[in-house]
Amino acid sequence: MKRTDVDEILRDALREEVSGAQPYLDELEERIVVELGERRPRLRAIDWIRQLAAPTRSARFGQLVVVGATAAAFLIVGLFASQFFEQQSGLPTGGGIRLETAQEARSGLQDVLFVVPAPLAASTVVVVGDFNDWEATPLTDEDGDGIWTTTIPLSPGRYEYGYLIDGRWWGEDPRADEYIQSFGEYSSVRYVGRGGEGV
Amino acid sequence: MTRLEIRVALWAFLSVVLIGGIACAMVPFGAIEEALCCIHLEQAERILAAIQLGYGQEGFPSDDVLRLVERLVENPSSSGEKESILLILAMALENGLPVDGLLSKVFEGLARGVPLSQIGIGLQQRLILLTQVRDLFLDKRIFVVPSGSAQSIPSALPIPRFNELLTNIADVVGDHLEGGGSARDGHALYEEVEKRLTALQGVTLLQADVELVLDRIEPADLTRVALAAVS
C-alpha cells in the first residue's frame, strides 16, 4: 500500500462521487419544496385570523379598527370553525399525513409502526427482530407520556421481533399478527404483505 | 498502450468488477479466520473447513457469519459453549443446509441475553429439523437443481426456493415444539405449516412451490420429523 492512507483515498473518492452528482444535488431543495408545497392543505381559518390580528404601525385608532374587525371575523368564522377544521389535515405538526415516498411506490416497502406503552421510568426501549438482524432499533418517547414509538419501512415478508425495555424482553406486542414461543418466552410476529399492511 | 487505452481498459475492467462486486458483497474468508483466532477452539480446522465449504454455496451469508463470530468473541461465556454453537453451524454447512435460520436464532438469543448453552440446545434441535425436512423433501421427490440450469420438472427447484421452503417448514415445526406442542400431533403441525406457507405465498414464496409442498406432504410426515427432533 502506498504512503497515502486508505482513509484519505476513500475520502477523496467519495467526495468525487458527490461532486459528480452536483447537477442532481443543485436542484434538490427546489424539487422537495415544490413537492411538499403541492401536498400542503389550504390555510386554516386560524391563519387568516392571525394575519388580520397582526398590529399595524398606524395610529391607535387603526389598531382598534383591526382588533374590532378581527373580533367580528372571529364570530362569523367561529360558526363554521368546527366543520372547517375537520376537513383539514395537519401539517407536520399533525401526524396524519401519509406520504408515499418515491421509494415506497417503487419498492413496495410499507411503514410499520411499533408502539410500546412502557413504564414511565423506562430509559431505553428498543425493538429487535428479523428486520434489523436482531440489532437494536431504538424507540422514542418525545413527549414523555410513556408511549414509545418508531416506524420502520419493511418489505413484504414475515418478521419475528420483540422489545427490550431497559434490557428486559417483552414479546407480547398487542399489535402483532401472531405469537410464538421462543427461548421459553413469547415472541411477536408480523406479516407485511403486498399492498397494505398485514396479509 | 497509450494512457487513454489504459484508462479505457481499466474502466471496462472496473465496471465489470463493480457490477459483480456490488452484487455479491462477500467478506473475505481471511477476515472470518482472523476473527476466529480470538476464540480458543479444539476443532478449529473443522470449523474453518466447513466455513470454506459455505463459500462455495449459493447465498452463503458470509457477513452474518463474521458478525456471529464477533458477537461470540465479545460474549463472556466459556469457549466450550462458543465452540458448540460454531460446531452446529459447521455441521449444517458440511451437509449443505441453509444456515440463515440458524444464524437468526443465535442473533435473537444473543440480543435477548439468553445463555449460550440454552441457545445451543435450541440450535441443535433446529439443525435436526433442517436435516429431517430435507430428507423428507427428497423422499417426496422434491429436488434441487443447480443454479443456471433450466427447471426441467416442477418439483426440481432452484436452490434459493428450495432453501426458503426448507427453512420455513423446519422453523414451523421448531416453533411448534418450543411452544409445547406435541410431536405426535401431525394434524396441528400440518395446519401450522399450511398457515405459514400460505401467508408467505406470493410474498416470499411462489404459489406453485407452496402448492407442490402442501400437496405432497402429509401430517404423518411432519410427526416423523418432529419426533426425530425430540428423541
Next chain:
Amino acid sequence: MYRVQDEVSLLRASLEGETEAWGEIISRYKDAVFGLCIGFLRNRADAEDITHDAFIRAYVNLRRYNVDKRFSTWIFTIAANLCRNRLRYRKNHPVGEMPIHLSGGTDPARALEQEERCDRVRAALGRLPYAYRAPLVLRFYNDLAYREISEILAIPEGTVKTRIHRGKAMLKEVMENREERDQA
C-alpha cells in the same frame, strides 16, 4: 431568502409549515446525506432516491425531532435506515447495478496512479458488507465521532471502532489483491 440563519430557527420555522426554511436546511445537509447514501448503497440512482426520501420523511416527522439533540444525527439516522432497507430489498430483488460514473472529464494534471487508487478503493468499498462499509463512510466521509456513528447505526461504540479497524484492513486487502492482479 431567510435572514435568520440559525439552524434551530430554521427548524422551528419548518415545523410551522414554512417549506422555504426546510429548503435552507436541505441545502446545508444535502451533500452530507447524499455522500452517506452513495457510500452505503454504491448505486447512484438509489442514492438519489434515498436522499430525496430522507428529506421528505424528515420533514413529515419533524415534530418527533428533539431540538435539543443534534440535527445531523437525526437526519443521518433516517438516511441510514432507509439505505439499510433498500439494501435488504435489493437482496431479494437484485437489479443490474449501475457502475458509478463520474461527471465530465478527469483532471489531466492528476496523476494516473492517484486516479487508479481512487478507482480501486471504490471497487473495494462495494465489496465490503454493509456492516463494515457504513461505519467507514460515516467516519471518513462524514467525519463523525465514534459516539455519533454509534447513535446513527445503533451499535455500541466499541463495535464501531472494531468495524472501522477491520473495514480498513479489508479495504486494504482487497485493494492490494487488485493491485497485484493489475500488475501481473
